Amino acid sequence: MTRLYNFSAGPAILPQEVLAQAAHDLPDYQGMGASLLEMSHRGPVVVNLVEETTALLRSLLRVPDTHEVLFLQGGGRLQFSMVPMNLLGAAAEACYIINGAWSRAAAIEAAKLCHINVFSPPPGKGLPLPESILVPNDAAYLYYCQNETIHGIEFNYVPPAPECVPLVSDVSSNFLTRPIDFKKHALVFAAAQKNLAPAGMAVVIVRKDLLGLAGEDTPAMMNYSVHAKAHSEYNTPPVFCIWMANLVLKWTERQGGVPEMQKRAKERSDIVYHAIDASGGFYVNNVVPAERSRTNVVFAVKDPVLTPLFVREAQKEGLVNLKGHRLVGGLRASLYNAMPLEGAKTLANFMADFLERHG
Numbered sequence: 001m002t003r004l005y006n007f008s009a010g011p012a013i014l015p016q017e018v019l020a021q022a023a024h025d026l027p028d029y030q031g032m033g034a035s036l037l038e039m040s041h042r043g044p045v046v047v048n049l050v051e052e053t054t055a056l057l058r059s060l061l062r063v064p065d066t067h068e069v070l071f072l073q074g075g076g077r078l079q080f081s082m083v084p085m086n087l088l089g090a091a092a093e094a095c096y097i098i099n100g101a102w103s104r105a106a107a108i109e110a111a112k113l114c115h116i117n118v119f120s121p122p123p124g125k126g127l128p129l130p131e132s133i134l135v136p137n138d139a140a141y142l143y144y145c146q147n148e149t150i151h152g153i154e155f156n157y158v159p160p161a162p163e164c165v166p167l168v169s170d171v172s173s174n175f176l177t178r179p180i181d182f183k184k185h186a187l188v189f190a191a192a193q194k195n196l197a198p199a200g201m202a203v204v205i206v207r208k209d210l211l212g213l214a215g216e217d218t219p220a221m222m223n224y225s226v227h228a229k230a231h232s233e234y235n236t237p238p239v240f241c242i243w244m245a246n247l248v249l250k251w252t253e254r255q256g257g258v259p260e261m262q263k264r265a266k267e268r269s270d271i272v273y274h275a276i277d278a279s280g281g282f283y284v285n286n287v288v289p290a291e292r293s294r295t296n297v298v299f300a301v302k303d304p305v306l307t308p309l310f311v312r313e314a315q316k317e318g319l320v321n322l323k324g325h326r327l328v329g330g331l332r333a334s335l336y337n338a339m340p341l342e343g344a345k346t347l348a349n350f351m352a353d354f355l356e357r358h359g
């Protein structure tokens, strides 16, 4: 099999080693004569798997004892509702930084449950100025999306909030590519299908003292504290996703952990941004350089007529899923942890070659 370089934003590329191991172990898990997918979630094998995966994640991200790690179904978007349902408590208002489609989508869900106070970037910028984020002491929380997958904008600072206001972040598309400061973040969540596992699951890392704020009328499946008490096994958990996360986390550890992933994310994205910046305007990226995402490089061919041709020719070279998101058009190269450095180099070479032929 010729393996493609898959630049999809998610479901995204997974490490080849992990896929091979999963394929090998699928029918007969660790010589037990049955597939893991056939085993009871109450039995020791699955219970141990969930425990081990939680411990791996804790170790890789240095999650302190103050925080709980949860594996929940419903992907990223369910968290847009679960966050306000669990953190509003008696507060009347939550604060949202809106600087792209995913923070906007989260704010729209929260606005169904409370008043929202919005902070936005000034014209021409992708991030608000830190000093413009004035969060009142009685806000339930301040929410931001650390990496806007569609617009290719990544926060390069931690938004300021008063100490009494929990800071919440959607870290779906840059999860495990940089450390997370859990002294500052009360809750982070990540949809699995970018740097962790197949789609359908989210990891939520939440400060324990915030569990229990949900009202009595909160449905059990939407209540973090129900899931925390049941160690992510309140109902039948997404065993396949957790298993894949387990393998991906072990792979991440073998590669050198989050510091190595951080280094590679910079190297890969530098290569592609360089190809854009060195093209004399043939390729365009409109993000302020200091705010450029290391995992989602959003760009365009200056002459949009060439976009479908770029996608087609790239595909012929084994570089797939480069078409931009329908909201912004153009092109997007998602460069997650499983993308080999060679993938970024091959893309940059293709870009130079395409420019040569069509520039």
Ligand code: PMP
Residues within 6 Å of the ligand: 009, 010, 074, 075, 076, 077, 078, 102, 145, 147, 148, 149, 150, 170, 171, 172, 173, 191, 192, 199, 200
């Ligand atoms: N947040 C971000 C930053 C995302 O990129 C995505 C999906 N691309 C989501 C949330 C939504 O995730 P899901 O499709 O799993 O609901």
